[in-house]
Amino acid sequence: MEPADARGVARRSGRRPGNPGTREAVLxxxxxxxxxxxxxxxxxxxxxxxxxxxxxxxxxxFGNKDKLFLAAVEAPExxxxxxxxxxxxxxxxxxxxxxxxxxxxxxxxxxxxxLALVRSAVVNEWTAKLLREFLVSQILRRVVGTLxxxxxxxxxxxxxxxxQLIGLVMTRYVLKVEPLASASPESLVAAIGPTVQRYLTGxxxxxxxxxx
Numbered sequence: 001m002e003p004a005d006a007r008g009v010a011r012r013s014g015r016r017p018g019n020p021g022t023r024e025a026v027l028x029x030x031x032x033x034x035x036x037x038x039x040x041x042x043x044x045x046x047x048x049x050x051x052x053x054x055x056x057x058x059x060x061x062f063g064n065k066d067k068l069f070l071a072a073v074e075a076p077e078x079x080x081x082x083x084x085x086x087x088x089x090x091x092x093x094x095x096x097x098x099x100x101x102x103x104x105x106x107x108x109x110x111x112x113x114x115l116a117l118v119r120s121a122v123v124n125e126w127t128a129k130l131l132r133e134f135l136v137s138q139i140l141r142r143v144v145g146t147l148x149x150x151x152x153x154x155x156x157x158x159x160x161x162x163x164q165l166i167g168l169v170m171t172r173y174v175l176k177v178e179p180l181a182s183a184s185p186e187s188l189v190a191a192i193g194p195t196v197q198r199y200l201t202g203x204x205x206x207x208x209x210x211x212x
Contacts, residue, residue, distance in 0.1 A: 023061050025051040030072040035126040039069055039137035069138070073130045074117060076110030079139045086143060094143060095161075095197025096189045102165055103185040106173055118169055135162050144200060156206040160199040168192060 029050035033042035044065055048055040062068040070078055082104070086097040106114050121128040140158040149157070168188070171177040180188070198204055 022051075022053060022057065026053060026058055026061060026068075027072050030068050031126065031130065034069060034072055034133055035129040038129075039065075039133045044068070066138070069133070073127075073134050074113060075134055075138070076114035076117065077105050077108075079142070083142055087146060091147060091201055092197075094200050095195070096193030098139075098143060098161070098165070098196055098200075099168070099193045100185065100189050102168065103188060106169060107185060111173075114169075115173055118174055122174070132162075135165065147201065152208075153206060156208070157200055159207070160204070161196050164192065164196050164199065 026047065029047045030042070033047050033050065036042075042065070044058050045055050047068070048058045051058075058068065062071055066080070067078075069075075079101075082101045086094065086101050089097055105111075117127070117131055117134075121131040136158055140161055141154070144154045144158045144161075147154070168180070172180045172183075172188075183191075
């Protein structure tokens with residue numbers, strides 16, 4: 001039989017009910033799970049257990065795992081909102097459209113949040129893992145997933161594209177290396193888009209993950 005509170009109302013034991021601290025407890029558990037296991041390995045149930053809440057409460061606060069992840073990393077934008085725009089030009093325009101999307105986020109109203117995420121990743125290993133998951137699982141995997149490639153090739157091409165995008169963000173917004181720091185977005189799309197395109201669809205020697 002469940003214990004009762006002071007008013008004689010039965011309550012469940014062992015699970016934290018909804019209160020102002022519950023959402024933060026779920027986010028803390030989610031950050032740890034995503035950093036340790038990656039987006040694919042983390043589950044709503046495991047995160048709920050770590051936070052001491054019912055999985056239904058996690059869904060109540062965040063809706064699904066994608067939205068929980070975006071909240072956990074304090075993502076500046078939801079990449080899903082930009083995906084149709086990125087894919088609109090077809091496979092031959094993916095490189096420039098991905099770069100254009102990245103610049104739109106970092107040059108827009110969400111820039112402070114985006115910069116905070118990158119700067120934190122430089123000095124915090126967990127945040128670096130979360131930023132990696134954000135770029136790979138939320139952006140590049142969705143883009144490369146439209147190309148119909150084998151899994152290993154998708155991962156390799158996505159990681160190469162990520163190296164270019166992270167480098168662009170670091171040199172333009174964090175280190176502010178000229179002329180990248182003051183260049184117009186479209187000039188950067190023209191200069192860097194073809195390289196990202198080659199990584200995504202071109203003829204390139206793909207890196208292979210070493211067996212451990």
